[in-house]
Amino acid sequence: SQTIHQWPATLVQPVGSPLSLECTVEGTSNPNLYWYRQAAGRGLQLLFYSVGIGQISSEVPQNLSASRPQDRQFILSSKKLLLSDSGFYLCAWSRQGHTGELFFGEGSRLTVL
Amino acid sequence: ILNVEQSPQSLHVQEGDSTNFTCSFPSSNFYALHWYRWETAKSPEALFVMTLNGDEKKKGRISATLNTKEGYSYLYIKGSQPEDSATYLCAFTGSARQLTFGSGTQLTVLP
Numbered sequence: 001s002q003t004i005h006q007w008p009a010t011l012v013q014p015v016g017s018p019l020s021l022e023c024t025v026e027g028t029s030n031p032n033l034y035w036y037r038q039a040a041g042r043g044l045q046l047l048f049y050s051v052g053i054g055q056i057s058s059e060v061p062q063n064l065s066a067s068r069p070q071d072r073q074f075i076l077s078s079k080k081l082l083l084s085d086s087g088f089y090l091c092a093w094s095r096q097g098h099t100g101e102l103f104f105g106e107g108s109r110l111t112v113l
Numbered sequence: 114i115l116n117v118e119q120s121p122q123s124l125h126v127q128e129g130d131s132t133n134f135t136c137s138f139p140s141s142n143f144y145a146l147h148w149y150r151w152e153t154a155k156s157p158e159a160l161f162v163m164t165l166n167g168d169e170k171k172k173g174r175i176s177a178t179l180n181t182k183e184g185y186s187y188l189y190i191k192g193s194q195p196e197d198s199a200t201y202l203c204a205f206t207g208s209a210r211q212l213t214f215g216s217g218t219q220l221t222v223l224p
Binding site: 036043103104106 | 157159210211
């Protein structure tokens with residue numbers, strides 16, 4: 001069966017510090033991978049998606065970046081965090097060529113102070 | 114920018130009550146409509162994926178309908194139980210094949 005894990009689960013970082021959130025998927029190959037963010041009181045906002053290694057599409061301009069160094073690994077990064085980067089980040093995957101049903105990771109709560 | 118609206122934003126019902134909430138989405142370039150349940154301290158989980166106008170899906174006490182021509186979907190819960198308490202998210206997929214989420218309906222079922 002397929003599993004998805006992301007870490008760390010919680011993170012408290014000062015403004016201006018770097019960020020790295022990791023996500024890995026097991027039990028499937030060539031998945032679509034996604035990073036979503038839920039800001040306080042709002043829905044899920046798509047940040048990045050990837051259809052293959054090294055292929056990253058950005059949906060929202062910001063100081064975050066994403067990378068996919070391996071087929072089942074997706075990393076969300078920032079060189080310098082802003083206060084507005086605080087939120088709940090979810091990694092997700094979907095099968096290629098299907099209706100796009102998403103399978104989510106456990107989430108990462110980021111607080112920028 | 115795609116507009117996916119959910120109402121109400123939050124809802125409190127008594128155990129045993131039936132309830133429903135709404136998701137509205139663009140009626141053009143429709144590909145699929147998803148419903149997810151997001152329980153506290155867990156990951157969102159898919160309830161339904163609907164692709165055809167007039168689709169009705171059911172899973173236990175939960176069901177959903179779809180009207181793509183007018184751009185809305187209803188989620189119904191019959192005989193609500195405390196374990197149904199969660200945030201229910203709908204998500205629209207258009208021709209770009211990316212999901213756009215609504216802000217969710219937070220349901221609390223009181224025992």
